[in-house]
Amino acid sequence: GDKYRVTASRLHVRAGPGTEFASLGFLEFNEVVTAIGINPDGTWRQVRRSDGLTGWSSARYLVLVQSPPPPDPNEPPPDDVTGNWYRITDKVNARDGAGTNFTVIGSLNKDEVVEALSANPDQSWIRFRRVDGWTAWASSTYLTKVGKTPNSITQNVYKGVTYYRTVRTSPRPLTTHVLEIDTKSVEALRFLVTPPVRETIPQLCTRTTSQFLDDNDMQIAINGDEYHYMDPTDFPPQSFCASGDPVRPASYAASRGRVYSQKQASRPTLYINQKNEITFDTPKGRVYNAISGERILVSKGKKVGGLDTQQLQPRTAVGTNQNGRWLYFIVMDGREEASEGASFSQLADLLLSYGVYTAMSFDGGGSSTMVIEGVDRRPRLLNTPVNENTVGRERAVANHLGISLKKS
Incomplete structure (x- = not known):
């Protein structure tokens, strides 16, 4: 049958x-499958993947590809490693080549899950990639295959920072991204809320979360508060912004001691002082960085009452454990077939599952974005934003919360 690309x-x-x-599994972006059937109105195609997975997928997300040229008889046969994910069974050295004679360039810890890129001829060594783009080789003795679409992955992306991704299909498809930050073990920890571009209105111009991370040399960033566009008649973008649009955040905001938006009583605020002590709604000492959100989700280790249980949207949240040592950034994907989104109640439940004591939501929907700096020092999206019905397209937003892990 014809070949289609996802x-x-x-x-x-x-x-x-x-x-x-019922969902039988997932196809990843750019995978190529064979079409073996179609429904009467042409909206669904029956497809078969190379590993035998067979079922129906929406034709909207499948494009016809040209038949590949005949295989080169001199090329080795394809392996069964590439594209699979592997769980680490014990701490193992990562090397710059396939063998113990190559230099150790890092390590993988037990239960980390990484994507395989290739293998040596006897598959005794596997080249893998982490979500930040880091690649290395590890002995297959310490790796166990978990398939092409694992339900969960765990990776230590920086010292003291662990990334978790979970994928579930029931009762609805939902993909969740969590960054767990041990604020006591991270060296040179510095926070930054988007600084104002000027002292007078409008203090902010929209930027994507990736642009914010890149412009300010951050290693981690998520989108921040809701915001309002300024009237373009009074504040024409070309006069006030080198790029983006003039905006104002919905509530209180401060960046390294500069307060540039006043508090609205109904909206919670996250405060971070110069000692990196994090509090909600009440600052500890002099305000240094502060950013507001939509609502409190968890208070004193319990879910806040009256949270919506019906509206499913992409979500962004931040929370801490009781003593403030552990900080959690959470983004839940939505508005796509692979992840429909979550309610505020579901978001609170997830936060509680990580032991969060206090948490609040930031702006959600098309704004929800989580980014880290890759090994190439370029921004790398961890989640899949959906902006203006375009999957993978970031929205330019007003402010952001970033973390630097580098010595200044």
């Missing part, structure tokens, strides 16, 4: 031609 970040393979049918 255009969605992750595409369901279902038992029948419709979203009411």
Whole structure:
């Protein structure tokens, strides 16, 4: 049959031609599958993956590709490693080549899960990639295959910083991204809320979270508070912003001691002082960095009452454990087939599952974004934002919360 390429970040393979049918698995972005059938109105195709996974996928996210040229008889046969994910069974050295004679350039810890890029001829060594783009080789003795679409991955992306991604299919598809930051073990920890571009209105111009991270040499960043666009008649973008649009945040904001937006009584605020002590709604000492959000989700280790349970959207949240040592950034994907989004109540439940004592939500929807700096020093998206119905497109927002892990 004809070959089709997947255009969605992750595409369901279902038992029948419709979203009411059970999910059998996922296809990843750019995977190529064979079409073996189509429903009467052409909206769903029956497809088969090379590993035998067969089912129905939405035709909207499949594009026809040209038949590949005949294989080169001199090329080695394809391996069964590339594209699979592997769990580390014990701490193992990572090297710059396939063998113990190569230099150790790092290590992987037990239960980390990494993506395989290739293997040596006898598959005794596997070249892998981490989400920050770091690649190295590890002995396959310490790796166990978990498939092409693992339900969860764990990676230590920086010292004291662990990334968790979970994918679930029931009762609805949902992908969650969590950065767990041990503020006591991270060296040279510095926070930054988006600084104002000027002292007078408008103090902010919209930037994507990736741009904020790159412009300010941060290693971690998420989107921040809701915001309002300024009237372009009074504040034409070309006169006030080198790029982006003039905006004002919805509530209180401060960047390294400069307060540039006043507090609205109904909205919670996260305060961070110069000692990196984090509090909610009440600053500890002089305000240094501060950023507001939409609502408190968890208070004193319990879910806040009255949270919405029905509206499913992409979500962004921040929380801490009781003594403030552990900080959590959370983004939940939504508005796509692979992840429909979450309610505020579900978001609070997830925060509680990580032992969070206090937490609040930031702006969600198309604004929800989580970014880290890659090994190439370029921003790398961890989640899949959906802006203006475009999967993978970041929205330019007003302010952000960033973390630097470098010595100044």
